[in-house]
Amino acid sequence: MPELPDVTVYLEALEQRILGHRLEKVQLTSPFLLRTATPPLTSVEGKNVVGLRRLGKRICLECEGEIWLVIHLMIAGRLHWKAGSSAAVSPRPGSKFKSQLALFHFDNGTLSLTEAGTQRRASLHLVSGNTRLSTLDPGGVELFAHQQPNRQGGLGQFIGVESFARVLTAENHTLKRALTDPRLFSGIGNAYSDEILWQAQLSPVKLTQKLNEEEIARLHAATRDTLLEWVERLRAEAGADFPEKVTAFRKEMATHGRYREPCPRCGTKIQRIRYAANETNYCPTCQTGGKLLADRALSRLLREDWPRSVDELG
Numbered sequence: 001m002p003e004l005p006d007v008t009v010y011l012e013a014l015e016q017r018i019l020g021h022r023l024e025k026v027q028l029t030s031p032f033l034l035r036t037a038t039p040p041l042t043s044v045e046g047k048n049v050v051g052l053r054r055l056g057k058r059i060c061l062e063c064e065g066e067i068w069l070v071i072h073l074m075i076a077g078r079l080h081w082k083a084g085s086s087a088a089v090s091p092r093p094g095s096k097f098k099s100q101l102a103l104f105h106f107d108n109g110t111l112s113l114t115e116a117g118t119q120r121r122a123s124l125h126l127v128s129g130n131t132r133l134s135t136l137d138p139g140g141v142e143l144f145a146h147q148q149p150n151r152q153g154g155l156g157q158f159i160g161v162e163s164f165a166r167v168l169t170a171e172n173h174t175l176k177r178a179l180t181d182p183r184l185f186s187g188i189g190n191a192y193s194d195e196i197l198w199q200a201q202l203s204p205v206k207l208t209q210k211l212n213e214e215e216i217a218r219l220h221a222a223t224r225d226t227l228l229e230w231v232e233r234l235r236a237e238a239g240a241d242f243p244e245k246v247t248a249f250r251k252e253m254a255t256h257g258r259y260r261e262p263c264p265r266c267g268t269k270i271q272r273i274r275y276a277a278n279e280t281n282y283c284p285t286c287q288t289g290g291k292l293l294a295d296r297a298l299s300r301l302l303r304e305d306w307p308r309s310v311d312e313l314g
């Protein structure tokens with residue numbers, strides 16, 4: 001699922017291309033995508049894009065008249081850009097692997113939304129007014145001051161350690177659950193939580209209220225550093241192009257999706273704990289004092305600490 005770093009780089013690429021441009025037509029090619037009945041899609045046609053922002057893991061485009069197009073890519077949704085006359089792009093027939101869900105025709109090019117696989121999870125909401133927009137916010141605290149990078153590409157000040165600690169320890173959950181709960185923290189999901197916990201050298205099943213001050217400070221710094229490092233890396237990878245290689249699995253990741261690969265810090269084989277439909281990856285030497293957490297009891301602990309809806313809320 002595209003998380004804060006991926007969504008940030010998408011937003012930067014979109015800002016360069018569609019901010020101030022006219023959205024001429026929205027063409028839905030999947031009947032399941034649009035989740036709202038009013039305002040109608042035609043209400044944004046002919047309007048200019050006047051703003052862009054992230055809301056949790058969602059991408060929001062503001063059209064004139066305070067009408068927001070809100071896209072949630074969920075796990076397999078991706079955006080693509082084709083510059084030039086929009087008439088040149090026609091909807092591709094849905095294939096089993098990558099289906100086109102919508103085409104947004106602008107005066108200078110076409111943004112398309114696709115979703116891999118057979119499940120249709122990606123969504124589009126149209127909302128009128130900033131108040132209505134906020135109802136789509138899962139409510140997690142923003143980690144950086146800016147939800148859209150400023151002209152220098154800065155995300156602004158990172159949340160202070162006291163505020164971070166307050167959110168983290170408000171309830172007693174596993175670290176994995178707390179970091180990925182969109183009602184607690186905005187924009188972190190399965191991939192970057194694995195990377196953050198590896199960076200902080202903390203166990204994914206450690207309980208938040210068991211952390212000491214030094215561990216919280218370490219997690220706070222690791223969250224900031226990991227997210228910033230990945231924003232930089234994804235920016236560099238996209239360069240001047242539209243980001244077309246968005247994936248939750250990257251070879252530069254230390255633990256996420258690296259089961260049985262060597263830990264880049266100590267060489268120990270990365271392990272996993274599976275729970276529900278998810279898994280978390282960790283280094284036993286760096287994060288759990290050499291203990292393997294693959295036993296049933298820990299899988300159960302993580303599963304039971306996992307609301308079924310947590311990913312849906314993201």
Ligand SMILES: [Zn+2]
Pocket residue numbers: 263264265266267268283284285286287
């Ligand atoms: Zn290690």
